[in-house]
Structures are given as C-alpha cells and as structure tokens.
Amino acid sequence: MTIRRALACGLGRGRLEITHLLRTPREVISQLSTPIAFVVLAMVNDDAIPGSALPMANVFIAGGVAAVVVQTCLIALPQVLATEREEGTLLRQRTAPEGMTAYLIGKTCLLLTQVLIGIALVLAGGAVFAGSGLPAGLGDWLTLLWVLPLGLLAMAPIGAALGAVLPNAREALAWSMMPVLGVMAISGIFFSITSLPEAVQTISQLFPPKWIAQGVRSALLPDSALAAETGHSWQHLQALGVTAAWAVAGFTLAPRVLRRMARRESGSRLAERRTAAPA
Amino acid sequence: MLPTPTKAAEDSATAVAVSDLRMRYGDRDVLCGVDLTVRRGEVFALLGPNGAGKSTTIEILEGFRRRSGGEVSVLGADPDTAGPAWRGELGIILQSWRDHPRWRVRELLEHFATYYEHPRDVDELLERLGLQEQAAQECQKLSGGQRRRVDVALGIVGNPRLLFLDEPTTGFDPVARREFHELVEQLRDEGMTMVLTTHDLHEAERLADRIAVLIAGRVAACGTAAELAVSARAQAEVVWTDDGQTRRQITPDPSQLVWELQQRLGGPIPGLEVHRPTLEDIYIRMIREGETQ
Structure with a gap:
C-alpha cells in the first residue's frame, strides 16, 4: 500500500516537474540548445565520412543523441540535485512519508522526458534539415531501443551520485563540466573518432559516451560507413559490455551515496550551508 | 510481559x-x-x-x-x-526554507497532501493561512511572511498528531509573530x-x-x-514601610512573610510591594x- 502511494506521489511529482520545465522559458531554451547545436552542425557540414561517400551529418546527429543523454545525466542531473539539496527541497521530501522514494521516481520521470524530447528533436531535426538518415528498418530501431536505455542506465546513476556528493550547485557544475566535455570530445561525438591518436581512442573506449554514439551510428548508417569506426565494426558486444558494466557499477554505488545524502539532510545542515553560501 | x-x-x-x-x-x-x-x-517548548x-x-x-x-x-x-506510517503522523516546520521555488502554492500543497492518509483540505488550509490570493503564485515570488505561511501549511497539511517547530518565528516582524502565535494557539485548541x-x-x-x-x-x-x-x-523581594523607613527583605516565600507582617502590624501593611523575579x-x-x- 505504501509502495503504491509512493509510486503515485512520485508520478504526480514527475508530472508537475515536467510542467514546471515547460513553463520556464530559460529551461526550455537550455533544453533545446544541445539538439539545435547538433542539427546546425550537421546542416553546415558537407563533408563525407572518411573512407565513404556518406554525409558526416549522420556522425553529428548520432553525436547529438549521445550528447543529449550524457549532458542530461551528467551535467543537468547533478546540478539539479545539488541545487535542490541546497534549497531544502530534499529535506522537505524527507519530512513526508516515502518522500525520498517519490522524489527519485519524480526525477526519473523528468529525466526520461528530457532525454526523449532531446533525442526526438535531434533525430527529427537531422532527418528534416540535414539529410541524415533515420533508422532504416526494424533492426536499426531495435538497436536504438537497447543502446539508448542502456546508455541512460549507465549514466544516470553516476550523475545522481555526483549530485549527491558535490557540496553545492556551483561546484557541481565546475566539477562535472570539464571531465564530461573532455570525455565527450574524445568519444566521437563532435567529429569522427578515427582521426584521434590511438591512445586517446583506447581511453574513450572505457566510457559509455563513445559506445552510445557508435551504437546510434550503427542504427543510422549502412555498413559502408564502417571504415571510419574503430575496429571497422559496430562492436555491439563491446558497447553492451562497457555500458552494462557502468550501469552495474552505477546502481551499486548510487543508492548508497543517495541514502547517505538523504540521511544527512537536516534543518541545521541546511542553515549551516545557508550561512556559508554567498547570498 | x-x-x-x-x-x-x-x-x-x-x-x-x-x-x-x-x-x-x-x-x-x-x-x-x-x-x-x-x-x-500540550505545547512543549525547548528554550535555550x-x-x-x-x-x-x-x-x-x-x-x-x-x-x-x-x-x-x-x-x-x-x-x-x-517507518513511513510513523512519519505520516508528524508535521515539521523548520527554519526558513527556500525549497520548491518554481512550484505554485496550491499545487505544492496539493502534491504534499497526496503523501498522507488523512490530509487536510487544501482550500481550507489556504483560507486559514490567508494564502488564497497567492494560491497560483510560484513560491519564489512570495514575500518572506507569505513563504513562512506556506511552510506552516506544509507542516500541517498531513494533519499530524505531533508538530515540531524549530525556531519558528526567527526573522518574523512583530505582526507576523503575533499571527503565528495565534495560529499555534488554534492548533493547540484542536x-x-x-x-x-x-x-x-x-x-x-x-x-x-x-x-x-x-x-x-x-x-x-x-x-x-x-x-x-x-x-x-526564586527569591522574591518584599518591600514595605515601617516607622517611615523603607524596609526590604528577600524571601523564597513572600506570602508567608506578608502574613507575618500583617499579624505583627495588626492590619494593612503600609507601602507594600512584592517583587517576584520575572x-x-x-x-x-x-x-x-x-x-x-
């Protein structure tokens, strides 16, 4: 009974948070900026994928999809968590029965909505304005259907844990931005990865973004584009292995970190932070 | 056993x-x-x-x-x-909060009402706290006093049996403080x-x-x-006049002293003052x- 109520409260919370997102112009613009940037990048670039006659637009669109997932999970999510911790939103949740469960359910709803809207915009924008392809058949759509959820499962818990441990929203941004952009830069999101030194390519293979981008490319592009891929194959097995490993690690780590964060929230801690934070 | x-x-x-x-x-x-x-x-205060x-x-x-x-x-x-059932019996009002800045007052209260078995009626709560006009406003746009009333509303929306208030009137102006005190008295009467x-x-x-x-x-x-x-x-101070002279005496039992003085003087005690320490x-x-x- 309590579980059903927690679920209902969490879904209600998710619905309201989505409403708030949509009625705040600043949020809508920041939601749209990544998809638009990648669609524009795809539109203005007329190059072909190295070793093929296929347009680079597909690489940017696949990169955009990965970028939406990575950015929402690792930049937006930690920031929101740190902000809501500072404001006392989390503490308020703690005062209500099953409030933290409802909070996490609500955040999951919001995150899924943000990611789905972002991905849809990038794919549709690319197809309409930049001539990138949509997945050609059922198999390609199915590829997206495992690559993207697995990518989310790999990234979201890490982002949540990050938001829970970083002291405040400003530091959350500072600490997450550079490494995330760094990993994105070497993951074939902004350009084809084969132009990078071998050592850098190897490092990028340790992180999910490369595999999310590559998985999306495998759904958008025919096999004739494989010349520009590491190993000259779509490497689905490796993609599955690396993202699943991150998902397992994330789901082992994040609940502990989040529980610890929830346990630590109290009125006096909130007051302490308030005094410490610049007004 | x-x-x-x-x-x-x-x-x-x-x-x-x-x-x-x-x-x-x-x-x-x-x-x-x-x-x-x-x-x-009862209303119990931890003073210190x-x-x-x-x-x-x-x-x-x-x-x-x-x-x-x-x-x-x-x-x-x-x-x-x-567990959660226990938590549902509690209401908590903490020191100044800035949470849920983008939520509108009514939707925030309605949302929190869903967490509880027997919540209060949100309209009744808004009316009681004088928040009807702010019902559609975002929390971040409220004045300090209005925001505190939202905090109070959130504290009691679950119809708690036990309410905790941590430094509830810190930063209140005298009018807000008076209103808050009256509210606490109403709740106690309930x-x-x-x-x-x-x-x-x-x-x-x-x-x-x-x-x-x-x-x-x-x-x-x-x-x-x-x-x-x-x-x-506490030591009370008794002051009286005796033969035109002001006399004072410190005593734990001023009533007893006054009684003795009356008997000694055989009637009213001139210039009697009893100061109990506040x-x-x-x-x-x-x-x-x-x-x-």
Missing part, C-alpha cells in the same frame, strides 16, 4: 519520552543526558541559548539525526527505526501536540504549557513558567550559571 494498566494509560498520554539522551560529535558532547516527557495535547543543543534534540526526535546514546520514544516508536524550540523566552512563556530550559546540553529546569520560578529557588531574570541567571560551569 503485559503492561500494567497504569503503564498503558501513561503511554497513551505521552507523545514524546526521552531519557538520558546523548549526542557526541567527535570528542564534543552536545547533549549530555537529556530527559524530557511531552504529554499528548544558541548552541545549547535545541536543534540537535529536535532533529533526533524528528528522526533526522541518529543519537549517540539514550532512549527516545516519539508517538510510541524509536525515530531511528520508525488538540495537536507541539514541540517547539526557541531562544525567545517570551515566546516560550506565551505559547508553551511547559518549558524545558536547555543549557549546555542539559535540561537545567523543566515545568510550567510558574514551576520554573520555584525550581530555580521568568526572564531566572532564565538569564540560568544561562550565566551554565556559562560559568
């Missing part, structure tokens, strides 16, 4: 029972053996200077902080292990048990049925305002004594 009838009656009359509560941060003892009993239906351990105590009772030692029972359960912390003696005196004075992690005194005066062995005098003395210990 079955509880004896007296014990059971005692339990149902007790909202909070604390014995030998200890809290230690590193090598610093914040609470050194606090004993408290809050009866159902800053740093006395009031917030720590209330956060332990709320289940937000794990104690280092001692026994704690809140509505019959240990806050460290109690039978809600309340535990509040304050460093304001007058607030404690005005609102609380009983006051515990917490100084340096210990309960220095506990009781009604009148009982506190006695427990602090609670404030007593409180200040306790704080000073706590500091010198």
Whole structure:
C-alpha cells in the first residue's frame, strides 16, 4: 500500500516537474540548445565520412543523441540535485512519508522526458534539415531501443551520485563540466573518432559516451560507413559490455551515496550551508 | 510481559519520552543526558541559548539525526527505526526554507497532501493561512511572511498528531509573530501536540504549557513558567514601610512573610510591594550559571 502511494506521489511529482520545465522559458531554451547545436552542425557540414561517400551529418546527429543523454545525466542531473539539496527541497521530501522514494521516481520521470524530447528533436531535426538518415528498418530501431536505455542506465546513476556528493550547485557544475566535455570530445561525438591518436581512442573506449554514439551510428548508417569506426565494426558486444558494466557499477554505488545524502539532510545542515553560501 | 494498566494509560498520554539522551560529535558532547516527557495535547517548548543543543534534540526526535546514546520514544516508536506510517503522523516546520521555488502554492500543497492518509483540505488550509490570493503564485515570488505561511501549511497539511517547530518565528516582524502565535494557539485548541524550540523566552512563556530550559546540553529546569520560578529557588523581594523607613527583605516565600507582617502590624501593611523575579531574570541567571560551569 505504501509502495503504491509512493509510486503515485512520485508520478504526480514527475508530472508537475515536467510542467514546471515547460513553463520556464530559460529551461526550455537550455533544453533545446544541445539538439539545435547538433542539427546546425550537421546542416553546415558537407563533408563525407572518411573512407565513404556518406554525409558526416549522420556522425553529428548520432553525436547529438549521445550528447543529449550524457549532458542530461551528467551535467543537468547533478546540478539539479545539488541545487535542490541546497534549497531544502530534499529535506522537505524527507519530512513526508516515502518522500525520498517519490522524489527519485519524480526525477526519473523528468529525466526520461528530457532525454526523449532531446533525442526526438535531434533525430527529427537531422532527418528534416540535414539529410541524415533515420533508422532504416526494424533492426536499426531495435538497436536504438537497447543502446539508448542502456546508455541512460549507465549514466544516470553516476550523475545522481555526483549530485549527491558535490557540496553545492556551483561546484557541481565546475566539477562535472570539464571531465564530461573532455570525455565527450574524445568519444566521437563532435567529429569522427578515427582521426584521434590511438591512445586517446583506447581511453574513450572505457566510457559509455563513445559506445552510445557508435551504437546510434550503427542504427543510422549502412555498413559502408564502417571504415571510419574503430575496429571497422559496430562492436555491439563491446558497447553492451562497457555500458552494462557502468550501469552495474552505477546502481551499486548510487543508492548508497543517495541514502547517505538523504540521511544527512537536516534543518541545521541546511542553515549551516545557508550561512556559508554567498547570498 | 503485559503492561500494567497504569503503564498503558501513561503511554497513551505521552507523545514524546526521552531519557538520558546523548549526542557526541567527535570528542564534543552536545547533549549530555537529556530527559524530557511531552504529554499528548500540550505545547512543549525547548528554550535555550544558541548552541545549547535545541536543534540537535529536535532533529533526533524528528528522526533526522541518529543519537549517540539514550532512549527516545516519539508517538510510541524509536525515530531511528520508525517507518513511513510513523512519519505520516508528524508535521515539521523548520527554519526558513527556500525549497520548491518554481512550484505554485496550491499545487505544492496539493502534491504534499497526496503523501498522507488523512490530509487536510487544501482550500481550507489556504483560507486559514490567508494564502488564497497567492494560491497560483510560484513560491519564489512570495514575500518572506507569505513563504513562512506556506511552510506552516506544509507542516500541517498531513494533519499530524505531533508538530515540531524549530525556531519558528526567527526573522518574523512583530505582526507576523503575533499571527503565528495565534495560529499555534488554534492548533493547540484542536488538540495537536507541539514541540517547539526557541531562544525567545517570551515566546516560550506565551505559547508553551511547559518549558524545558536547555543549557549546555542539559535540561537545567523543566515545568510550567510558574514551576520554573520555584525550581530555580526564586527569591522574591518584599518591600514595605515601617516607622517611615523603607524596609526590604528577600524571601523564597513572600506570602508567608506578608502574613507575618500583617499579624505583627495588626492590619494593612503600609507601602507594600512584592517583587517576584520575572521568568526572564531566572532564565538569564540560568544561562550565566551554565556559562560559568
């Protein structure tokens, strides 16, 4: 009974948070900026994928999809968590029965909505304005259907844990931005990865973004584009292995970190932070 | 073992029972053996200077902080292990909050009502707190006083049996403070048990049925305002005129002294004044004594 109520409260919370997102112009613009940037990048670039006659637009669109997932999970999510911790939103949740469960359910709803809207915009924008392809058949759509959820499962818990441990929203941004952009830069999101030194390519293979981008490319592009891929194959097995490993690690780590964060929230801690934070 | 009838009656009359509560941060003892009993239906104030351990105590009772030692029972359960059903019986009003800035007042209250078994009616709550006009406003656009009323509404939306208020009127102007006090009195009349912390003696005196004075992690005194005066062995001062001379005498029992004087003088006592120390005098003395210990 309590579980059903927690679920209902969490879904209600998710619905309201989505409403708030949509009625705040600043949020809508920041939601749209990544998809638009990648669609524009795809539109203005007329190059072909190295070793093929296929347009680079597909690489940017696949990169955009990965970028939406990575950015929402690792930049937006930690920031929101740190902000809501500072404001006392989390503490308020703690005062209500099953409030933290409802909070996490609500955040999951919001995150899924943000990611789905972002991905849809990038794919549709690319197809309409930049001539990138949509997945050609059922198999390609199915590829997206495992690559993207697995990518989310790999990234979201890490982002949540990050938001829970970083002291405040400003530091959350500072600490997450550079490494995330760094990993994105070497993951074939902004350009084809084969132009990078071998050592850098190897490092990028340790992180999910490369595999999310590559998985999306495998759904958008025919096999004739494989010349520009590491190993000259779509490497689905490796993609599955690396993202699943991150998902397992994330789901082992994040609940502990989040529980610890929830346990630590109290009125006096909130007051302490308030005094410490610049007004 | 079955509880004896007296014990059971005692339990149902007790909202909070604390014995030998200890809290230690590193090598610093914040609470050194606090004993408290809050009866159902009463307003109980934890009064003390800053740093006395009031917030720590209330956060332990709320289940937000794990104690280092001692026994704690809140509505019959240990806050460290109690579940969501227990939490649903509590209401909590903390020091100034800025949470849920983008939520509108009504939707925030309606959302929080869904967490509870028997929530209050949101419209009735908005009306009662004078928030009808702000119902559609975002919390971040409210004035300080309106925001605090939203905090109060959120604290009682679940229709709690026990309400915690941590420094509830800090930063209030006199009008807001008065309104808040009236609200607390209304809630008490409805039978809600309340535990509040304050460093304001007058607030404690005005609102609380009983006051515990917490100084340096210990309960220095506990009781009604009148009982506190006695427990602090308050010395009253009796002044009268005798043969044109002003006489004064310090006594723990001014009534007895006045009676004796009347008998000695065989009638009314000229220039009689009896000064009882105010609670404030007593409180200040306790704080000073706590500091010198």
